[in-house]
């Protein structure tokens with residue numbers, strides 16, 4: 001076993017790589033919608049974390065690498081001059097692109113690795129279904145949770161590896177390309193348009209996305225941050241109505257969870273139906289079936305928005321802690337209901353609890369195992385754990401805890417122990433018994 005083979009995460013042993021820290025992804029891509037052809041260059045700035053001459057990226061096998069080149073720097077600590085770009089040897093099989101440097105480098109060396117590649121991107125097959133880059137009827141979608149990012153770019157595909165991104169996507173002119181971050185450039189030449197987005201806040205690879213389709217853009221709100229809804233022209237009226245209350249949601253969640261972590265928020269409604277909405281950083285994607293003009297999916301609108309705090313800004317370091325994303329987003333659905341003249345969180349909690357009593361009680365929420373990672377029982381029981389904590393500590397302590405959690409870990413990587421420790425710091429009520437019962441035992445505690 002080489003050092004590049006040590007698994008980062010037992011839930012996804014094939015994903016993620018050791019030996020370096022990514023400091024920036026720069027994706028310069030061209031996509032032809034007809035024929036589903038993606039080509040371009042990914043330039044990955046990284047720092048090597050131990051002495052070595054090779055390291056790996058995750059990259060799907062339907063993409064073909066033509067060339068890899070490496071240059072040193074910029075490295076402030078190094079006294080060596082920046083060396084010229086050199087070709088690197090590589091192998092690409094079974095989802096791993098292994099790059100061998102022209103010579104060994106020391107820990108702390110900064111490198112820029114340029115990977116030139118092309119192919120027809122296809123979703124990655126996983127035990128959770130197909131994830132990643134997928135063709136739509138007119139365009140494409142990226143839905144990568146948990147391990148689909150390598151279907152479209154070489155990356156260290158694990159959420160503990162967060163980095164800023166710059167994405168340039170050139171595609172056929174009638175299409176709109178929406179990616180994470182701020183649109184900083186848009187130029188049309190002949191029949192193609194290049195869209196450039198910058199995402200300076202660190203982002204996990206599974207949250208990186210490019211959405212391509214025939215979309216109209218609607219500015220839904222400008223306060224507390226700009227909210228844009230991208231939608232097919234035929235769904236203009238429905239989208240305007242269904243996503244209208246997002247600025248109120250943002251304001252309420254801002255009060256409960258702390259300041260919204262990103263400079264803007266966007267929603268894409270695809271012309272196709274989607275099984276479930278998709279979360280991305282600063283952006284959520286809904287299917288046409290989630291946009292009925294009657295706010296029939298508003299629960300999910302709140303859920304996806306809450307992921308901007310819980311999942312996107314504050315991100316798990318191991319997938320076993322998935323409840324730190326999904327339990328919190330599910331509880332946010334109940335909080336939105338409670339704060340918008342709907343049923344209280346207590347009523348939602350008691351309904352969810354009643355449903356869970358009728359289902360098998362064989363899941364440990366704090367470590368559900370890879371197969372049950374996206375089981376609805378993890379979501380609902382995670383939310384119930386939070387509700388139990390709120391009931392035990394009181395509203396002031398509980399929401400103070402949520403705000404401390406999001407501000408102390410803004411753009412960071414977290415685990416359940418960190419949450420429990422912070423919670424205990426902020427209350428005299430001993431919370432370990434509650435945590436053990438809700439998160440680390442299979443039988444469902446009473447509410």
Ligand SMILES: [Zn+2]
Nearest residue numbers: 303307326329
């Ligand atoms: Zn979710």
